Amino acid sequence: MNKWIAGGLMMAGILFGSVESDAAHPRPILVSHERIAVVYFSWSPDGNTRFAAQNIARKANARLFEIKPKQAYSTDFKSCCDEAKPECYGKQLRPICQIEGLDLAQYEVVFVGTPNWWGTMAPPVRTFVTENAAALRGKIVCLFQTNGGGGMQRCAQEFAELLPGSRVIKAQEFTGSLIRSNISLLEKFVDDRVVAK
């Protein structure tokens, strides 16, 4: 192997160690279903990320929690896009409501779901992860994302960067418009990562 490629791969391993190694060799984690939480934000009336989260929680027999911003985004698509654009590119935090009943100390594996907004996670998800980075330390954390066709873009990398103390395992993106015809993909996403006892 060319030494520059090898050096680059090694540097990537140092920078994103757990992400890269788990991405290369995903192994399902044996965990009690009571120790798995699914936390998500969803905005559109279709509720693509909500649908994904519900099915992931059902498959893992895990508890489901919703992230809600204190100030809701406009229900109009274009206005919401305009409002979210500077927040997303500026990596700003949008204040979120306290999530009733969620005590992260109870969980070993936390799935976090977001729609792709401007190539990254929606700001309420950035807020949740940032505010809970200490509580997520040492835990297994896994991102799932739905999108309008853009794929993962910067989402998984920016997510992992917010959680240096967590074991961030391989993220997955789903095309939002296909999510309801692809339930087996969501189930496989869970099966590849956890075996819930």
Ligand SMILES: Cc1cc2nc3c(=O)[nH]c(=O)nc-3n(C[C@H](O)[C@H](O)[C@H](O)COP(=O)(O)O)c2cc1C
């Ligand atoms: C503010 C905003 C920005 C978006 N930016 C992107 C994008 O950059 N790339 C993409 O593929 N889809 C983008 N989308 C589409 C959503 O990611 C997609 O429809 C998603 O499945 C919606 O999830 P939800 O129904 O849970 O809100 C955007 C949608 C909104 C509202």
